[in-house]
Amino acid sequence: MFVTNTPVPLTERDLTQDPEDCPVREVLDRVGDKWSVLVIVLLGQRAHRYGELHRAIDGISQRMLTLTLRALARDGLVERTAHATVPPRVDYELTDLGHTLLAPLTALDRWAQEHREEVRAARERHDRANG
Amino acid sequence: MFVTNTPVPLTERDLTQDPEDCPVREVLDRVGDKWSVLVIVLLGQRAHRYGELHRAIDGISQRMLTLTLRALARDGLVERTAHATVPPRVDYELTDLGHTLLAPLTALDRWAQEHREEVRAARERHDRANG
């Protein structure tokens, strides 16, 4: 799999500055939490209602789902649509911007699936060698 | 930029299970912390000594650098080579496995750089609209 023909190394400016101002870290700060990726990927398939997401993501609390969705909406990755029906109905869907994030996440997921076993093996080796 | 021609959606099995067993989350768990990406990217350019990394990464403490390197070594992404010289000299470099991770990270970095402004704008819009 290719990301580019000749993978562009991250630029100087990503690194020589304080971590606060590093692009990669910025993404990871908003997507590196426990639930965001799960939400993004589900919404990448189709729009979901709040309750659907809640049922689909095993183990998430209502509070965390709310907070995660709000944070994603704040950054323009997710759009919230509240219908004034009763009982209330709220749809969430990826924005165009959100959709563009799917490809990089998919790349990462691919890597994870392909190298999962290697990582597990390396860790076992390491743990056996040391403590 | 293409990751694949037709981006493969994440598979069912990434999501229907508990978050503990989701490939994407696994990567993010080890790479989503504050310093790992920075270290990986630097080592992607060439091998570095401990002190070089410490100087190159603005704001990292010795403790965190040590912990980060150890964790990466444990997972087989980084190899540690200690030379029995005085003063001690320790080199760190990416393993083959570590190198394969560069492409996905680069994809993410690209996204970050390209959409940084959009995210910032969205956030400002949101903050002005709400609290």
Add this chain to the structure above:
DNA sequence: CGGACTCAAGAAGGAACTCTCATGTTCGTG
């Protein structure tokens, strides 16, 4: 003799993140 250099490990405190539990709204159902 005393300090510097290199690569760390450990303790202690604070910050950040997440969890559980409780509360609220509005309406249709039993």
Add this chain to the structure above:
DNA sequence: CACGAACATGAGAGTTCCTTCTTGAGTCCG
């Protein structure tokens, strides 16, 4: 007249993460 469904918000506690500060070993330099 409760009660549940759907979509949340808030308090308070727990856990994990990160930071700062301290300690250490071994040798060379002045």
